[in-house]
Amino acid sequence: MTQAFFFLAANPGGAQGGSGFQFIFLGLMIVVFWLFMIRPQAKKAKEQKKFIENMEKGSKVVTIAGIHGTVFKINEDGTIQLEVSPGSYLKIEKSAISMEWTAQLNKKAEAAK
Structure with missing residues (x-):
């Protein structure tokens, strides 16, 4: 005032x-x-x-919680089954996949080849 x-x-x-x-x-x-x-x-x-839509079976991913695994199955309800070790699966939301961390993981794997 x-x-x-x-x-x-x-x-x-x-x-x-x-x-x-x-x-x-x-x-x-x-x-x-x-x-x-x-x-x-x-x-x-x-x-x-776009990253989540293009995800396919066999992709190596990292979740936002830091869990590393391979996509085993993509469900129609917006979830995926993630194989974290042979025979051990987690059901998680697709949105829980970290695009940045997955890109870093795949970049390191390609560099090692």
Whole structure:
């Protein structure tokens, strides 16, 4: 309240001529926010969805909890059966697969070959 009083006291005619600049500045802030925050997150979400859709039986994956395994079966209800050791299976959600960690695991496996 006191800031508004001092502003009006310094500029008795009110805020003349500055409102256009304020709207431009606000618009630029929104554009920058969109470019650096929303757009990259949407792009990453799209890549994650594509990664999950392209997953197939026999793929070596890592879950977000750090569990390493091989995809044994892809179920229709959005889950997969993950073989963590021979004959030992876990039923987990497809969304629990980490795209970044799986890529690192597969990159190391390809480099070892």
